[in-house]
Each structure stands twice: as structure tokens, then as C-alpha cells.
Amino acid sequence: MNEQSGTKMRVGVVALGKIPEIIPKSMAAHISGYLNLHTNVLPALEHPAYAFDKERLQYNAGIILKSLEQERFSDYEKIIAVVAVDLFVPIFTHVFGEARQGGKCGLVSVYRLNDPQDDSAPPPPLLLERAAKVTLHETGHLLNLVHCTDSKCLMHFSGKLADLDRMPFYFCRYCLAYLRDFRQKPPPAAPV
Amino acid sequence: MNEKMSILIVDDERIVRESFFHWFEKSGHMVDTASSGSKALEKLEKLPFELLFVDIKMPGMNGIELLGRVKEEYPDTIVIIMTAYGSIETAVTAMKMGASDYLLKPFKPDQLSLVMEKVSRQHKLASEYHYLKVQLEEKTRFDNIIGQSPPMEDIFRLIPEIAASESSVLILGETGTGKELVAKAIHAKSRRSNGPFIAINCGAIPDTLLESELFGHQKGAFTGATHHRKGFLEVVSGGTLFLDEIGEISPKMQVDLLRVLEEKKITRIGERDPIDVDFRLISATRRDLEKDVAERGFREDFYYRVNVIIIRMPPLRKRSEDIPLLAEHFLQKYCHETTKKVDHISRDALALLRGYDWPGNVRELENAIERSVVLSKSRTLGVEDFSFLSPASSAVSRHGSLREVEKAHIQETLTECGWNVTKASKILDINRVTLHKMIKRYSLQRPAS
Numbered sequence: 001m002n003e004q005s006g007t008k009m010r011v012g013v014v015a016l017g018k019i020p021e022i023i024p025k026s027m028a029a030h031i032s033g034y035l036n037l038h039t040n041v042l043p044a045l046e047h048p049a050y051a052f053d054k055e056r057l058q059y060n061a062g063i064i065l066k067s068l069e070q071e072r073f074s075d076y077e078k079i080i081a082v083v084a085v086d087l088f089v090p091i092f093t094h095v096f097g098e099a100r101q102g103g104k105c106g107l108v109s110v111y112r113l114n115d116p117q118d119d120s121a122p123p124p125p126l127l128l129e130r131a132a133k134v135t136l137h138e139t140g141h142l143l144n145l146v147h148c149t150d151s152k153c154l155m156h157f158s159g160k161l162a163d164l165d166r167m168p169f170y171f172c173r174y175c176l177a178y179l180r181d182f183r184q185k186p187p188p189a190a191p192v
Numbered sequence: 193m194n195e196k197m198s199i200l201i202v203d204d205e206r207i208v209r210e211s212f213f214h215w216f217e218k219s220g221h222m223v224d225t226a227s228s229g230s231k232a233l234e235k236l237e238k239l240p241f242e243l244l245f246v247d248i249k250m251p252g253m254n255g256i257e258l259l260g261r262v263k264e265e266y267p268d269t270i271v272i273i274m275t276a277y278g279s280i281e282t283a284v285t286a287m288k289m290g291a292s293d294y295l296l297k298p299f300k301p302d303q304l305s306l307v308m309e310k311v312s313r314q315h316k317l318a319s320e321y322h323y324l325k326v327q328l329e330e331k332t333r334f335d336n337i338i339g340q341s342p343p344m345e346d347i348f349r350l351i352p353e354i355a356a357s358e359s360s361v362l363i364l365g366e367t368g369t370g371k372e373l374v375a376k377a378i379h380a381k382s383r384r385s386n387g388p389f390i391a392i393n394c395g396a397i398p399d400t401l402l403e404s405e406l407f408g409h410q411k412g413a414f415t416g417a418t419h420h421r422k423g424f425l426e427v428v429s430g431g432t433l434f435l436d437e438i439g440e441i442s443p444k445m446q447v448d449l450l451r452v453l454e455e456k457k458i459t460r461i462g463e464r465d466p467i468d469v470d471f472r473l474i475s476a477t478r479r480d481l482e483k484d485v486a487e488r489g490f491r492e493d494f495y496y497r498v499n500v501i502i503i504r505m506p507p508l509r510k511r512s513e514d515i516p517l518l519a520e521h522f523l524q525k526y527c528h529e530t531t532k533k534v535d536h537i538s539r540d541a542l543a544l545l546r547g548y549d550w551p552g553n554v555r556e557l558e559n560a561i562e563r564s565v566v567l568s569k570s571r572t573l574g575v576e577d578f579s580f581l582s583p584a585s586s587a588v589s590r591h592g593s594l595r596e597v598e599k600a601h602i603q604e605t606l607t608e609c610g611w612n613v614t615k616a617s618k619i620l621d622i623n624r625v626t627l628h629k630m631i632k633r634y635s636l637q638r639p640a641s
Binding site: 062088089090091092093094095096099100101141146147157158159160163 | 205207208210211212214215217218219220297298299300301302303304305
């Protein structure tokens with residue numbers, strides 16, 4: 001990834017399990033539009049049953065990420081996966097998304113973004129908007145952005161849906177500057 | 193921008209440590225983890241973590257015990273207690289022991305965010321507090337003299353009054369009590385503050401040389417006088433002359449100085465015509481000059497000329513409440529100079545320092561702190577770092593007059609150094625010439641080997 005040489009970073013969006021098509025398409029469009037990255041929707045992968053925690057009755061986001069990192073997405077520098085199940089990390093009751101700082105893979109869950117939760121109806125626009133914001137936030141982490149104190153910035157941590165809804169589609173100027181710096185760095189040398 | 197903190201996660205569960213690590217990494221904080229209370233304390237000895245997340249239920253040292261240790265040894269560290277098995281009782285205990293918050297695992301995502309906002313505010317307040325504390329220390333330091341004990345406050349009140357006058361001042365006090373600092377403070381607050389401040393240690397210069405140093409000489413006035421030289425009494429014109437160890441000067445020099453103080457004129461050695469001089473005299477001594485006057489070792493007329501105003505510097509053992517303040521000041525000074533990460537003196541060590549008699553007073557305390565910082569292997573100076581402080585000194589100094597104490601201390605130091613006068617003078621922080629005079633005065637003798 002090096003914008004100076006004209007090579008744009010490629011991002012893949014992949015559904016894990018059965019997800020309405022519109023959701024990954026909307027996520028890809030937002031990554032492409034707001035972050036100016038080549039983004040494609042990839043063929044769906046299996047439902048992450050392997051990550052189900054019987055005690056918590058939720059899916060462990062860390063286990064899903066580890067599994068994604070072992071998949072070969074050789075044409076893509078970053079991957080954003082989307083699930084329709086309830087995600088958790090050990091310290092939190094739930095998460096809307098998860099990604100490793102500067103890592104390759106991120107994860108978004110639409111489970112708690114649909115309000116009220118009704119699978120029979122098409123995803124409402126609000127769900128798509130929320131999913132897009134979480135997607136941009138987690139992609140920001142993959143691009144090495146940290147949480148921002150500006151409550152209007154997409155990198156501000158949102159623990160509640162109300163906070164997410166109040167947030168505009170906006171990266172503050174500091175985060176944008178970090179993004180520019182990150183994208184202008186030469187890519188790491190390929191392993192021998 | 194985010195305020196970055198150094199955070200330590202203490203939990204015996206690896207997945208919890210990892211989970212916290214990833215979350216704080218995404219917030220840009222510097223984060224480390226420890227799997228037990230003892231490992232956490234080892235890490236704290238090496239690095240000043242600002243915030244700890246501590247699980248209550250851990251094998252070995254539990255979270256409440258760790259909280260107690262951290263609050264004792266690193267009181268500025270913010271501690272948040274967490275547990276999966278909450279009870280009101282443990283929550284109250286933790287908060288009473290100084291925990292900043294108490295969280296039940298797993299917590300809602302926004303809960304941790306709110307806790308971090310609260311911690312950030314607390315951290316900012318603590319930084320402001322430290323800044324204001326330094327400002328206050330600057331005030332209580334009073335021209336680099338540190339103290340808030342009643343005897344020192346009395347001296348701080350006296351200094352501006354004395355500075356406003358032109359009277360001669362005599363500062364009495366044991367070695368290392370800050371006599372020169374007080375003299376400088378008086379000069380700095382006087383109308384002569386723009387003039388020179390010249391300090392001369394009369395005990396360190398032989399009498400014959402002292403005369404030339406003070407009065408100056410003409411070229412050829414004596415063997416070795418190869419050029420004209422202005423004396424300090426002339427050079428100090430408009431300023432303040434500080435004569436330390438004034439009790440050591442010879443009777444002849446006392447007469448010469450008395451004439452200068454009365455006539456405000458000096459005559460260079462080898463010259464005939466006098467020169468006007470204008471200076472304020474501050475002198476100091478550790479001796480009992482009244483006794484010397486009675487024993488005719490010191491001229492009475494000169495004595496009354498130099499001690500129009502007397503300031504008595506208390507020995508450090510008489511103002512032991514200043515010891516923590518002084519110790520902290522020297523700790524910061526030598527950490528800065530040595531770039532060692534030592535930022536705390538344990539409570540037990542402070543108690544030891546307060547109980548020690550400090551025959552060398554503030555100078556000895558400074559020396560002890562410097563030595564301990566240089567040789568320290570952890571962030572905290574403990575009792576073991578001050579093991580070199582000899583209990584024998586405190587036993588001697590509890591009995592007897594000042595002369596007896598001084599004599600015993602010099603004898604002990606000479607014995608420890610094998611009667612190497614050069615080495616002993618360095619330890620006692622006095623000039624070799626002065627030490628020889630004191631050996632003679634106290635009739636100290638090297639034991640027959």
C-alpha cells in the first residue's frame with residue numbers, strides 16, 4: 001500500500017454465515033467512499049459456530065479474528081468480516097465490532113444494530129448506517145488509528161447505540177492527518 | 193488529543209489480560225500486564241505505571257492486598273479493582289483503601305470508557321496538584337532554604353527584617369545547617385542585592401594568606417607578590433562579605449577587621465594610603481564564641497562588632513519535621529542529575545531518616561540521599577538503602593555538650609579513616625587545615641599502633 005507509487009490498498013468485505021447482501025455491499029461502499037480504498041465484497045464464509053461460547057451464549061470475537069487471520073486473503077491487505085451474531089470479548093458484555101490495532105482483519109456484528117431485532121423485515125436504513133459507522137471505525141484501527149476524544153469523529157469509542165447514532169460520517173482532522181501519514185509510508189518488505 | 197497513560201493490567205486470566213491489552217492499545221495507551229500481585233509489584237519497581245486494573249481473585253496475593261501495597265508504596269498510582277464476584281463488602285473495603293473505582297466483569301463497553309474519562313480527570317488533577325506542590329515548595333524553600341518547621345519559619349520571618357538593615361549579622365550553627373544559604377538570602381533581599389556576595393572560609397586559609405586575600409597587596413609588598421592585587425574587602429564594595437568560620441581567625445586579624453568595620457577604610461599591604469570600603473558583614477561560626485571570649489580566645493570588642501544581630505540555625509535533629517521535605521528535594525535533585533528512576537522513599541526509610549541524629553546536618557542528609565540514589569536498584573529507597581547510617585553516631589550525640597559531640601565525631605571519623613587526615617576532612621566536609629586546627633584544639637591523638 002503506497003499512495004505515492006499509485007498502488008491503493010485493497011480491502012475485502014466478507015460475510016460469515018447468512019447475511020443480507022445489502023449489508024456487506026453497503027459496508028464496502030462506505031470504505032471505498034470515505035477511505036478511498038479499493039474494496040470488494042468477497043464470497044461468504046461459513047458461520048462461525050467454532051467461536052460460540054456456551055457459558056456466555058455469545059460468539060468470541062477474538063477467536064473469529066484468529067480464524068480469519070489464518071485464511072488466505074492474499075490479494076487483500078485488509079479484511080472486514082460481518083456477522084449477524086452477538087459478539088463479545090472477555091472483558092465486555094458485548095461489542096459491536098473488533099479489530100487488532102494495525103492488524104489485517106476486523107469484525108463487525110449487526111446483531112445489536114437492528115433495533116428492534118426482526119429478521120423477517122429487510123434491514124432498515126438505520127441498521128445500514130450503524131453498520132457503516134462501525135465498519136469505518138474498525139477499519140480505522142486496522143489503519144492504525146486509535147480512539148479519538150472528539151465525540152464527532154468516527155474513531156471516537158461508542159459503547160451505546162445512541163452514541164453511534166449521534167456520530168456523523170466524519171473523521172476529525174487529526175485522524176485524517178494520521179491516515180494520510182499511514183498511507184504514505186512504504187509497504188513493508190515482503191518476507192523472503 | 194487523548195491523554196496517554198501507562199497502564200498495568202493485573203489478572204491471573206490470560207484472556208482477560210489480552211482483552212484489556214488490545215482495548216487499551218486501540219486507545220493509544222502504553223499497556224503492560226502481570227499475572228499476579230507479586231509480578232505486578234516487580235513491574236512497578238521498574239516502571240512508574242499511572243493506572244492499575246487489578247482483579248480481586250488471584251492466587252497468592254489477592255487484589256485487595258495488592259491495592260494496600262500499591263497505595264502504601266506508590267500512593268499516586270490510580271487503582272481500579274475489578275471482579276466477577278462482586279460484593280458490597282469488598283467494594284466498600286476497596287474504596288476505603290483508596291481504589292478509584294470498582295468494576296464487575298464483564299462490563300458494558302461504555303462503562304470502561306466512562307471510567308477512563310474519570311481517571312483522566314483524576315490524573316489531570318494529580319498533575320495540577322504536583323505542579324502546585326512544586327510552586328509551594330518554591331515558597332517554603334525561601335531562596336533555596338527548605339523548611340516549614342517552626343524554627344525555620346522564625347528564620348524566614350527574620351531574614352527580610354535583617355536584610356532591610358545594614359547591621360552585621362552573626363549566624364551560629366553546626367556544620368551543614370545552611371549558614372551560607374541564610375547569608376545569601378539576606379544579601380538577596382537587601383539593598384545590596386545587585387552588589388557582589390563574597391564568601392570566605394576563614395578556617396580554610398592560613399592567617400598570613402587571609403590578610404593578603406582580604407586587604408590586597410601592592411606588587412613587591414612581600415616575596416611572591418608579583419603584581420598588584422585587590423583584596424576581597426575592596427572587591428566586595430557595595431555588596432556583602434560573608435566570613436565563614438570566623439571563630440578561626442587570629443587575634444591580629446580580629447584587630448585588623450575591627451578597625452575596618454569601625455573606620456570603613458582599608459590599606460593594602462605595602463601601601464600607605466587607605467581606601468574607602470563599603471560592605472555589609474555577615475559572619476558565621478560553629479563555635480561557642482561567647483565561651484571563646486570568656487576564655488580570651490576571641491576579642492570581646494570584635495565579638496560585639498560582628499554580632500549585632502544573631503541568627504541561630506537549628507541542627508537538623510531539632511527540626512526533624514523538615515527531613516521528609518529535604519529528603520524529597522534531594523531525591524528529585526539527584527534523580528535528575530543521575531537520570532535514575534527513583535521516585536519514592538518508603539515510609540520505614542523516612543522514619544529511619546527522621547530518627548537519625550544527623551551530626552553533619554543537612555549536608556550529611558544530602559550526601560546520604562545522593563549515595564542511596566546512585567546505588568539504588570529499585571524505584572523506592574528503603575531502609576536497606578540507608579544501612580550505612582551509623583547508629584553509633586546517634587548514641588554519642590544524645591549526650592554531652594556540642595564540643596563533646598563534635599570532638600567525639602571527629603575522633604570517630606579519624607579512627608575510621610585510619611587517621612588519614614585528607615580522607616577524614618572529605619568525609620567531615622571541612623578543609624584539611626581546619627581539621628588540623630580542630631585536632632590540636634581537642635588534643636586528639638592517634639592511638640599507638
